[in-house]
Amino acid sequence: NVAHGLAWSFYIGYLKLVIPALEEQVRKHYNQTGENLHSSRLHILLPLSAVAPAKMEEEDHNVRFHQNLPEMQLDRAGVRGRVYKHSIYKITDHKQEPYYCVVEYATPLLTLYQMSQDRTAGFSKQDRRQQVLLFYRTLSHILECSLECRNRYRLILLDDQRADGDPHYLSTEIIK
Amino acid sequence: NVAHGLAWSFYIGYLKLVIPALEEQVRKHYNQTGENLHSSRLHILLPLSAVAPAKMEEEDHNVRFHQNLPEMQLDRAGVRGRVYKHSIYKITDHKQEPYYCVVEYATPLLTLYQMSQDRTAGFSKQDRRQQVLLFYRTLSHILECSLECRNRYRLILLDDQRADGDPHYLSTEIIK
Numbered sequence: 001n002v003a004h005g006l007a008w009s010f011y012i013g014y015l016k017l018v019i020p021a022l023e024e025q026v027r028k029h030y031n032q033t034g035e036n037l038h039s040s041r042l043h044i045l046l047p048l049s050a051v052a053p054a055k056m057e058e059e060d061h062n063v064r065f066h067q068n069l070p071e072m073q074l075d076r077a078g079v080r081g082r083v084y085k086h087s088i089y090k091i092t093d094h095k096q097e098p099y100y101c102v103v104e105y106a107t108p109l110l111t112l113y114q115m116s117q118d119r120t121a122g123f124s125k126q127d128r129r130q131q132v133l134l135f136y137r138t139l140s141h142i143l144e145c146s147l148e149c150r151n152r153y154r155l156i157l158l159d160d161q162r163a164d165g166d167p168h169y170l171s172t173e174i175i176k
Numbered sequence: 177n178v179a180h181g182l183a184w185s186f187y188i189g190y191l192k193l194v195i196p197a198l199e200e201q202v203r204k205h206y207n208q209t210g211e212n213l214h215s216s217r218l219h220i221l222l223p224l225s226a227v228a229p230a231k232m233e234e235e236d237h238n239v240r241f242h243q244n245l246p247e248m249q250l251d252r253a254g255v256r257g258r259v260y261k262h263s264i265y266k267i268t269d270h271k272q273e274p275y276y277c278v279v280e281y282a283t284p285l286l287t288l289y290q291m292s293q294d295r296t297a298g299f300s301k302q303d304r305r306q307q308v309l310l311f312y313r314t315l316s317h318i319l320e321c322s323l324e325c326r327n328r329y330r331l332i333l334l335d336d337q338r339a340d341g342d343p344h345y346l347s348t349e350i351i352k
């Protein structure tokens with residue numbers, strides 16, 4: 001099952017490396033800018049449609065890119081100084097003050113989406129939603145058992161069917 | 177099958193993006209340094225053991241890190257300016273002049289290796305070699321059919337059993 005392997009790859013090749021370092025990056029950001037984030041957890045967006053746009057602003061105008069956190073460099077598999085960085089977003093809401101947090105889509109969903117478009121990948125459009133759910137369940141389970149990552153992330157499942165044309169569905173789900 | 181999904185992910189999420197840009201990065205490198213590479217193909221190392229060390233020098237002293245190519249930045253799934261970069265290595269051989277090329281291990285093998293170490297991943301150490309071969313076959317097939325990537329890469333299978341203590345197996349295989 002493709003989603004099972006992609007969830008493991010996302011954890012082993014990324015979350016296990018970056019989540020433990022996040023608190024430090026958020027502290028450095030505060031030292032450099034005086035800005036406090038409302039949460040230092042990594043907010044990970046999981047759209048059931050597997051549609052993960054490059055820019056979140058396209059989904060909801062109440063979500064705006066603020067600034068990147070300081071980057072982390074690691075030697076990985078022969079690439080020297082491979083860069084890992086996260087983006088801080090400012091989420092607005094009429095009632096409350098802006099909510100600053102570190103948020104991004106789960107990039108492996110891009111693979112699920114494109115595999116379902118390619119006839120030779122053996123993966124249909126109908127399979128996609130199922131695979132995103134399997135990705136979510138597998139990843140939740142891995143992260144709950146992970147000492148390095150416990151309590152330092154939030155998985156946010158986005159149901160495009162429930163969103164149903166609500167232009168502020170994304171910001172509402174992130175702030176919840 | 178985990179390897180099948182990882183090969184697709186490696187192509188869709190990485191090779192399809194970076195390989196077409198490689199020729200341009202190699203040209204920029206020449207403009208900045210006056211150095212020509214012996215090959216502008218991306219050399220991708222696939223050790224059957226799935227062991228992909230951070231630094232190639234540990235495997236063979238005839239392989240030395242030279243410099244990184246200029247980096248490429250892309251907005252991906254909410255991360256602004258995600259960095260993609262490759263390392264140039266200088267490969268020496270007693271008879272010939274040094275061989276400069278862009279080489280790296282296939283990063284997904286790190287996932288295969290670590291999954292085989294984790295009891296909950298459902299993946300045994302015996303499975304590992306089989307999965308690396310499946311990864312190699314799936315990836316070869318995808319790349320052969322890829323218009324964006326054709327003729328711009330080299331897949332180098334490394335058989336630790338054939339290497340058998342030869343301290344220069346890696347450099348020999350890269351230069352071949």
Ligand SMILES: Nc1nc(=O)c2ncn([C@@H]3O[C@@H]4COP(=O)(O)O[C@H]5[C@@H](O)[C@H](n6cnc7c(N)ncnc76)O[C@@H]5COP(=O)(O)O[C@@H]3[C@@H]4O)c2[nH]1
Pocket residue numbers: 009010012013014015077079082083084085106107108110111182185186187188189190191255258259260261280283284286287
């Ligand atoms: N050598 C190399 N250099 C790169 O810059 C790179 N970027 C991706 N990959 C490999 O390509 C494939 C597809 O990548 P994708 O982004 O969909 O998944 C990635 C992505 O969801 C996440 N991830 C890894 N690095 C980053 C990063 N810097 N920023 C955000 N997410 C990342 O964790 C997954 C697994 O990463 P890797 O296990 O390093 O291998 C990946 C993967 O096999 C790379 N390989």
